[in-house]
Amino acid sequence: MNPDIHFNSRMYPDTNGHFGPYGGRYVAETLMPALIELEAAYKQFLPDPEFQKALNILLKNYTGRPTPIFFAERLSRSIGGASIYLKREDLTHTGAHKINNTLGQTLLAKWMRKKKVIAETGAGQHGVATATTAALFGMECKIFMGVEDIQRQAPNVKRMELLGAEVVPVASGTGTLKDAMNEAMRYWVSAIRDTFYVIGSVAGPHPYPVMVREFQKIIGEESKIQIQELAGRLPDLLVACVGGGSNAMGLFFPFIEDQSVQMLGVEAAGTGIETGKHAATLNAGSVGVLHGSKSYVLQDENGQITEAHSISAGLDYPGVGPEHSLLKDINRVQYAAVTDQQALEAFSALCRLEGIIPALESSHALAAAMFEAKNRSKDDIILINLSGRGDKDLGIVGPLL
Amino acid sequence: MNRLKNSFETLKQNNDKALVGFVTAGDPDIETSLKIVTAMCENGMDILELGVPFSDPSADGPVIQRSSSRALKHDVSLKTVMDMIRKIRKITSIPIIIFSYYNPIMAYGIENFQPDAIAAGADGVLVVDLPLEESPELTSLWNQTDFSLINLVAPTTPKERMAKIASASSGFLYLVSKTGVTGSDGLDTSEIETQMNILRSVTDLPVCVGFGISTAEDVATVASMADGVVIGSAFERLIEENINSPELVSIIVQQTAEYKAATKQN
Ligand SMILES: Cc1ncc(COP(=O)(O)O)c(C=O)c1O
Numbered sequence: 001m002n003p004d005i006h007f008n009s010r011m012y013p014d015t016n017g018h019f020g021p022y023g024g025r026y027v028a029e030t031l032m033p034a035l036i037e038l039e040a041a042y043k044q045f046l047p048d049p050e051f052q053k054a055l056n057i058l059l060k061n062y063t064g065r066p067t068p069i070f071f072a073e074r075l076s077r078s079i080g081g082a083s084i085y086l087k088r089e090d091l092t093h094t095g096a097h098k099i100n101n102t103l104g105q106t107l108l109a110k111w112m113r114k115k116k117v118i119a120e121t122g123a124g125q126h127g128v129a130t131a132t133t134a135a136l137f138g139m140e141c142k143i144f145m146g147v148e149d150i151q152r153q154a155p156n157v158k159r160m161e162l163l164g165a166e167v168v169p170v171a172s173g174t175g176t177l178k179d180a181m182n183e184a185m186r187y188w189v190s191a192i193r194d195t196f197y198v199i200g201s202v203a204g205p206h207p208y209p210v211m212v213r214e215f216q217k218i219i220g221e222e223s224k225i226q227i228q229e230l231a232g233r234l235p236d237l238l239v240a241c242v243g244g245g246s247n248a249m250g251l252f253f254p255f256i257e258d259q260s261v262q263m264l265g266v267e268a269a270g271t272g273i274e275t276g277k278h279a280a281t282l283n284a285g286s287v288g289v290l291h292g293s294k295s296y297v298l299q300d301e302n303g304q305i306t307e308a309h310s311i312s313a314g315l316d317y318p319g320v321g322p323e324h325s326l327l328k329d330i331n332r333v334q335y336a337a338v339t340d341q342q343a344l345e346a347f348s349a350l351c352r353l354e355g356i357i358p359a360l361e362s363s364h365a366l367a368a369a370m371f372e373a374k375n376r377s378k379d380d381i382i383l384i385n386l387s388g389r390g391d392k393d394l395g396i397v398g399p400l401l
Numbered sequence: 402m403n404r405l406k407n408s409f410e411t412l413k414q415n416n417d418k419a420l421v422g423f424v425t426a427g428d429p430d431i432e433t434s435l436k437i438v439t440a441m442c443e444n445g446m447d448i449l450e451l452g453v454p455f456s457d458p459s460a461d462g463p464v465i466q467r468s469s470s471r472a473l474k475h476d477v478s479l480k481t482v483m484d485m486i487r488k489i490r491k492i493t494s495i496p497i498i499i500f501s502y503y504n505p506i507m508a509y510g511i512e513n514f515q516p517d518a519i520a521a522g523a524d525g526v527l528v529v530d531l532p533l534e535e536s537p538e539l540t541s542l543w544n545q546t547d548f549s550l551i552n553l554v555a556p557t558t559p560k561e562r563m564a565k566i567a568s569a570s571s572g573f574l575y576l577v578s579k580t581g582v583t584g585s586d587g588l589d590t591s592e593i594e595t596q597m598n599i600l601r602s603v604t605d606l607p608v609c610v611g612f613g614i615s616t617a618e619d620v621a622t623v624a625s626m627a628d629g630v631v632i633g634s635a636f637e638r639l640i641e642e643n644i645n646s647p648e649l650v651s652i653i654v655q656q657t658a659e660y661k662a663a664t665k666q667n
Contacts, residue, residue: 303509
């Protein structure tokens, strides 16, 4: 595909949920009627002023929005390049951007009169956010989580349980996020009539990628106003980490048609792309179908999905949202990859220089942004989506730093 | 020659229904899998559904998930499955349907898939995660031939959608007996009857019913309502339970014959 800077973001997705050649609904027939029902409900309720009002009140009074943008002056000075600003999603209730989406989807579930919600989780942030909003609305909640992730994100398992959710361990496959998502889909098929599946990223079958983006775009909408107030103009570069891609789509989307704004999505390079142990789907994957949509995936030559690797459970996913695949192909967004080690160094830097403990996921964005900042002038503005806080990662980081 | 059409016509003349057997190709290994399939073909199975193993079988229950993992240990790919079909075709004239998730087909190459499948001796394909809306990207590449696209119809599928699915299908329709993954327990016969009545009002295609059918009594009940009965997890469970037994093939033979006896209508 040709680079097309005049890309009109409102043209996508089409009526069947395709972002160019990506997206769609690649699921068993049993799920199709549920997805069609969900799409109809989403189209009916989202524009409803009553729904919007209810959601906005919660985003403000429950979640703590708008989250601020902070000028990371000491970090910027230590690098000696561009000025780095942080969009503080780590300050939301539950400590990551995930709650923007779960609040929206759980409210939608309520309006659809569903009694139960289920979700998959990797880092546990989406699971915690779903357990939180389920508690808020008095709904029954089951969270599917890989056994591997249950180990490395133990504090979040405890949090979900305290919030009244049942955490269902998933041992099949690699025992990580992709398997949790398989298991959630299996459970959903059997409980489809009264259960709403809250997907945690801009992945999965239509309408999830567009719906999750719509619930997350508040990050970019707020940022656009705030950065102009703070710095007097739009940023030169936006940087966000990409697991499934929801915090990145949330920040990027409102800027897509602002041609002066460059965008950088940052994937996890694990121990290095060349080692094969990574989660850099857009950088090193190929087109396939996983979890209901067509997008880049990590796979072998026979179409078997391969295991992803990252120090950060939230980025440890062999797929990516379909809209990112399109944005990559048309060159509107650049995608880089950052190793475990580089992310850890950035993590440390932010702790020491700014007194902010970032999530390991967000540390990937930070590392790439710090690298970019080096080669730019002080007048350049880089805005990073600090998607979450790092308390959950202390068990992993502790022994390494 | 359309093997599927012939098969359903012959069964009808004999007042019989189709026994459709599903096994994952290459489970527990390629050689044993070929022996199992051959034995099933020779002992009353009317239609073979040969499953392509996939790393992420999100529509399957634990039994078929494990069968997929076992086959993947032997690197069974769609290419392997094509080779197996070539061998099976030499010993049987029953219809062979490839049963796959879409990603292995994409990786194989959607352009080559149909010509290669026909050349190997397959009669059709069922792509679990390729619903009505997405299937033209595969089928629009197909030549006008007797190669069938088998589609799933679920208890949640509304009538108008059933009609659309039926008109995009050929060979037969696969009615999923319940909202669940493969291998879920318990059969809801009144639900099947309701769905069958709706389906009969929108299509003349034969209808085979699957998911959760495991006993000969289940087979007899479903056979009285539909044109065929699909057994998958029950065969896979037998393979798993007898994986190291020298009797494995003869156990499968016995079970196939028992199921077959139950499809006959009198
Ligand atoms: C803090 C944080 N950032 C980022 C991610 C990655 O998800 P996404 O790419 O959808 O934003 C996660 C996922 O768990 C997360 O917890």
